Amino acid sequence: MKKFLLFTLLIAGLCFANAYLIEKTDVLGVKDITPEFSFTEKDGHVTMHWKKLPYPCVYKIETYAKTTGMVKDSPDFHLFHTDYTTDDHIQVPDSAVPTFYEVTAYGFFSFLGGPYPHAANPDFPNPVSPVSIYHYTEDNPASLKPFLVWHSVPGAVMYEVELLSEPPKTEGGITASANGHLYSTSKVFTNGWQADLKEWKNKKEIYWRVRALDLQRRPIGEFSKAEKLVIDTELPAPTAPLINTFDQMEQPAPLLYPVYQWIPIHDSMRYEVELLIHPPESENGTEPSKDREWYRIAEDSFSSYDEYPRPYAGKYYWRVRAIDNNGKTIGTYSDTATFTVPEQKAPIYAAAFGDSITHGGGAISYSPANLEYSYTTYLDFPALNLGRSGDTAHDTMLRFEEDVLPYRPKNLLILTGSNDLRSNLSAESIIADLDIIRVKCEANGIRPIFLTLMPIHPVNIYTAFRTPSDENWYTKMRKINAFIRKQEYFIDLEPYFYDQKRQYLATNLSIDGLHPDIRGKMLMAEIINAHKEVLVQH
16 A cells, blocks of 8 residues: 555656646747637627647636726726636626736646737727627527617617618618618617517518617717517517616625616516515516515616615515506516625725715716726725715715614725705815714724715706706815815825816716716726725735
């Protein structure tokens, strides 16, 4: 037995020595090989492929997004995620912003190759155009009311869908097709639409394409490539809203105040969401669950904001139904979606506390569930999102005990008061609420890190929301930010967000004049990342 073990150890030692020599001398020429990368996609999830190197390797795959370049000494790319595999493929993280993948190969003892040239996510073509997720083919035909779904386009406020009887003579472009036009609509405010094709059920062929539009209905990029719809008139049509988790980016934990979103069914504008702590009694039924924890009639046709925090660890279940004016179900309930709240052991490292700018959302049509519109997505450190849309500074102060203290974060990023700039509330009353938050933090061993308020753009706010802003907003902001800059711990956002005349919030950072969009949220995080010395370290 001893001889066998000795022999085994000897063979293992020779193998490791051989591997060491191969890696050090690169006798196989591995370091001179640059793999080619390709992508496939299924149901909106992207898989990256490559040919393995001729030697056993572990591949490190890093997911990056380009930074704004507006913060001095910031890196060119922000690292989102790191994965390892020994396979020749990997499913990359879902993303709603252009991402790039950097691959490095490692052997048993050392680095073998890379990082290889960045491979770009194919869902963000140049020129910009939506990329379809659902495809209806001979093997997967559509009913007469199919859901048409595509990857969202950053910054799009709405989309225009066009139905055609034949392919356009010219693909792409920014104008409607000169041939084969059947129907078009720009009343699409999410990345999917349920078509009604009954009018054209006798057509041999139907094609569809979509383009992104801004607030003024101007095109963002081009139309997508026209796709053929293979139709089976015998198939039953979907009668339930489609849960919209497409392009859902990663987060360390769900929002404290969840937002639920879906793609609506055709011509139904009223929806009700219900939340449970167990699966519903029946899937895709028509009756509400008897013991649902919460329900709410949505304020719009594709998302609903939970007015209650969901801090308790566990798995939650939610679904949505279209309803008529009498509260009766139109069609059936959607499939049941879930989210899991992890156990958060206090103290956590960091949390973000404030109003809708913290909660997330932007470009008018995107809710906080679209994590690309949350600045916490782009931070270099995990931060629990404790934001709540609609908060005034006073509202934020009042919920400190319930929403902050259970986590006792070492660092609390505080940004609230932007909604107050629009009202006739005085700067002094806003400052008083901020000071109370500071006192509460210090009394509980929490470092309060205030973020200065950003300018607003009253004209853009009125265009987006039809609500006026206090004409003294700028004077109030200056007083509030002067107070913040006197605090022991603060990070100054304000100077970065002005337009060229340094009067208002730059439109290229915020379409609606109040909430920074993707580029604005990236910029917020980059400024914070550049001042991490303000935070209590791990």
